[in-house]
Amino acid sequence: MIERAWRWLIDWIVSSASRVWKLGADDPRRVVHGAKVGAALTLVSLFYYMRPLYDGLGGATMWAVMTVVVVFEYTVGGCLYKGFNRATATLSASALAVGIHWLANQSGDKMEPFILSASVFLLAAAATFSRFIPTVKANFDYGVTIFILTFSLVAMSGYRVDELLALAQQRVLTVIVGIFICLSVSVVICPVWAGAELHRQIVRNMEKLADSLECCVEEYFSSGVVDQKSASSHESQGYKCVLNSKASEDSQANLARWEPAHGRFGFKHPWSQYQKIGGAMRHCACSVEALNSCINSEVKAPDPTKKLLRDACMRLSSQSSMVLKEMSRSIKEMTKSRSIDLLIEEMDNAVYELQSALQSLPSNLTPQMIAAEAETEDNKLKFSVIEALPLITVATLLIDISARIEGVVDTFNTLVSLASFKPFKDDKSKQNRSSNNPPSHMSCEQETTKTLQEV
Template sequence: MATEKEAQGGLEWRVSVPEGSAAEMELESKWIHRARTWLIQLVMTVVSKVTSFGKKAGTIGADDPRKVIHGVKVGIALTLVSLFYYTRPLYDGVGGCAMWAVMTVVVVFEFTVGGCLYKGINRAVATSTAGTLAVGIHWIASKSGAKMEPIILSSSVFLLASAATFSRFIPNIKARFDYGITIFILTFSLVAVSGYRVDELLRLAQVRICTIAIGIAICLVVCVLVRPVWAGQELHLLVSRNMDKLADSLEGLVEDYFMNDKKVEGEVSYSQRSQGYKNVLNSKASEDSQANLARWEPRHGKFGFKHPWCQYLKVGAAMRYCAYCMEALNGCINSEFQAPEHMKRHLRDVCMRLSLGSSKVLKEISSSVKSMKESRSIQVLVGEMNDAVEELQVALRSLPKQLTQSPPPPAAAEAATIEKRHCVPAVTISLTEVMPLFTAASLLIEVSERVGGVVDAVGTLATLACFEPIDHKKPSSSVVPRDEESVKPSQEV
């Protein structure tokens, strides 16, 4: 080992570092650390979003497996139509126009059979009509000379496009043929404009119409044969479910109002159940859309041709008319000003009885609509509901007598001395304190009256849709009445 002196006498190496380089290196390391942290956070964010998206997709598929099946059906339809590209004989038949068949499948295929038929029929009729008109107008323009041909074609495009666009503002046409009018404008403009420079216009129109027809046919076959979803059946179930939600909401609202002083475990479930009427208020657009699509569907299940789909809209309107009153009742329940509890107890039993009777009526007609059978007990339930309305009206007439009440009696020893000194004063309750209770009871009576309107609408639906009658029993031919058996021996004697 070298001694200390040798070490001191040895050579020493010195490195001169420029001023500020240490600070730059430290700053660079900080930037590297920040970039690495940002990259890690970005990867974690992407992973969490992908995971949450997968969970949402899984939840949607689990709640309604038909949506997953719909995606599979679209894939099947596109696979079948792609054969026109991959199979040489088919490709030679349609040529490059096979792309129109692919576009038709993508645009026409819908979730329900009614939606697929609506778009398919509209597209077929609009394409054929627009193609025929375009070819005819192009033929007339070609016979008019080179100068008049572009004028005639441009004028025809302007007039027909303007008239067709204006027709979309007519309510009946917009509801049933809005998609067809759009396709008519598109097809006529394409064929008319392209036909000015295309020699074989008729051949082009024929091929395009054939490819579109092929795409529509593939859509209809797959949509109808592979787990079909009928818009009419969806509308039927939607109306019956809304009746059940309306019945549960009515019960929940009355329970929340008269039983809110009792802290029970089911209080949260009551609050959630009482908000079901909001689904009825928000279902108008869905009912209108499904009723429009159901008109295009063929006979299926219990729903034949000319089924009264419009009456379902009237039933839905009657339910929304009832739900509006429940919205007001909900506002009364959640108001800051509440009636005294002892005044609520005066009307609690009769209000609970009325809400229960109205709920039973709604559930009974919901079961009748769902099974498409006339109800056996609806008249009895409506009578019980009307009796409960009369009881509540009688209770409301007697309510002003309850506005003046005496205080609780004192002890027996003190009672004599109090009576000697002065009489017991009466406690008067102001009308403003009881007004919320009057309002809630009046709204409940109004709800029961509007439930009667729902019953009338369902009765009309049962008549138009030919619900199965109550006495729908076929007598057996082998059974002989007792009267006839007793008559035969007497005749033989």
Template sequence: MELESGNQEKVGFFVLGFLWVKRFTKKFLSEMVEIAEHAKKIARDDPRKVIHSLKVGLALNLVSLLYYIQPLYRNFGENTMWAVMTVVVVFEFTIARDDPRKVIHSLKVGLALNLVSLLYYIQPLYRNFGENTMWAVMTVVVVFEFTVGATIGKGLNRGLATLVGGALGLGAYHLSSIAGKPGEPILIGILVFLQAGASTFIRFFPRVKARYDYGMLIFTLTFCLVSVSGFRSDDLFELARERLCTILIGASACVIVSIFVRPVWAGEDLHKLVALNLERLGNFLEGFAGEISNSTEAKEFENDVQFRVGVNGILDSKNREDILANLARWEPGHGQFMYRHPWKQYLKIGNLTRQCARRVESLNSYLIPKTQASENNDMIQVAFSNVSSESGKALKELALAIKTMILPSSPNPHITNMKIASGNLKSFLKSDFCEDTNLLQIMPVAAIASLLIEIVICVENIADAVNELASLANFKGRNSNGGGRNSSKRQCRIFDQLPEDEIPHVISINEPTLTRSQTI
């Protein structure tokens, strides 16, 4: 009986192992099929990317001839690697970067360069690393970015890519040495071509492009340098070790200086940008409510260039929000922003804000017509003004809640008033106000009413998203910060906290107080 139970246990173990291997194989094959389909889609959408990948591999093979041809290598020596590095860095599909330079950031870069320069000045350190010390200096120059998230992301990408690329480069060199001296450069050339082509093509994958593009670039560079340098170097392992150590020293200096010397956090910039866009949108809606009662001023409001610049700034902020959210994920917890802060929720709020901004942009193109029935016209003006004003106030209170990281009012009085005003507007539109009115005059009124109702829905969705953010990010209670309703009356002053080149053009409008009993 004991023997039979032991056999059953062995059979059960082998069955479980077989099932695990089967599941793993199935999952692996499905992943490979998905990657192949994605690669096929990229190649089909833009065949130039495939050709570009092959061109990078070809260019690396061409400059590698400086290593293989003895007279050329005798002239340039170890400086031949700069030709290889130039190909990897310069050979880009597109080159576009906007990097604002700040005085403090420039000083921080100078400080980091001075720290790694100690590797040259201190004799024992220079004796250990020799000429490879330049890799630490070069790492500081290319890794140090304006924000902490960008610096950490580039530093980790460079360190890991150097480690993996160096290890595979050593493996490629030892593999090619099996072919002997005549076949060694040929085999190295084939491996470099395959690796460079595959790595460059993988860089076009959206997820890889977003977070690991620089790492793939350094991986290609390191693999090529280590594998090709082995053709002329006697101690390739020591060369790879020294380069890895100096690169890690340079990256560490960048991260330390970036974090501890006047840090610039991408997460904070994203936080302020989302709050600022909400406040700007609230100002526009309140401005529309204030100018809606005077057709002449409304015309000026409609044609005001500053209004269009402000709305376009909101509509064009998606790319910047995506970049900041991507960089913020690299940053450690700091201040009120905990580790694994819900940065994706900011993107959701930003998308909803842009949807609302599109309605506001359309709303700005309409004027309130003068109908024959002055009393009805008066009621329309007041209804539109109430909806627009309460929507703007609700957005500004939500912006303040995000900026101060304090829970928004529950229930929000402005959202409640906005819903009431929207309901009154719907009831008024269902009445018989347009019986004796020209159809051409009714159409703009119906269009404005439809846009305002859509804006109300957008504001409600934004409020739900902000409440979700408050829950995920553990916003403080209103009572814990001396909040309350008085905090909703404070103006959101975010403009002076953003860089000068990002301060938007905002319309300043003296808003009159409108009531239902007013007449024009």
């Protein structure tokens, strides 16, 4: 019994250690973030251990430690958001509490507790109600909470503490010290910018959506039976990431607005446009989810019937995927795309080709009706069309996905305009090669093929 318990304990420790190691290995910045929090707490603890610093702030130094714990966030935008809210709320609440305390003190000893209680009730009720306002909820929810806490503490302490002004001053100073240490450590030591995280997430999701679309169609037409493990694995790593990314995108976009200009991102970078691109991609991912459900359904079209639309569907999925990947590359490099218009035109041509194949599908099903001799002609034709219904559904969803991708393109073009993406520039090697080789007279089709291969 004891040996079994020890064995279970050892196995649990080993498995927990492996999970923790994998969590840190997947993103080493998590380990760095833990070290940054430890460094910030170590720095703020000096105000408590060093006598000159402690005499300057007094016993309220512990509020600086609490400020570091609650303000320090993973991203710089998160620290700025919480730091600004906490500083503003603490300063305004302390000033208001001191003013109300002076007014209550002038009213006499009998009226003082009633005035203080009434002020706490009214301001706490009004501030709590303001949290239901969407703008306040999105930008100042944390600040409202700190305002209620600080005002209540300072207002109630003023009834028993004689030097209320000194108490409010110490409270404000310790909060400012904690916020300054948090921002200094967050910006100086391996900063993680919420705007850059949002930028990379949009790029990754666009690539995953493109791969998901292309792989689903390829698996459907490659064999009669779809590999369930492959489909489910791709499902968790592809379009589902896009569908589940709204909360993360909204949070990062909100925090990115608090950050100063950094790297390639200017002061007024259009972060809200990234949310619109994410919404358009989720609109497209819904159709990809429906396509994946249709492909994995129990009712499947026969392989001979699939061949009738195989080439047109594969071409449309490939062109749609290329459009998404080209937009992903352009956003990643923050440069204007030189071939997005050409790729969209090719996608539209693939849509027209698939629509033409769908219109000619009944005539292609007619030989199956003649081949069967045991049934009437109407029943045979009905049976053949029913067999083709899953294939027609897949083709229709592909056309719908291409239409929704054009919606993603519209939001992408708006981002290119608002963010002032740089024009695309060829490499010097390509420029030298083009200057050394004389221009060849290629047809439009050859130029299109060459451009698509380069992309």
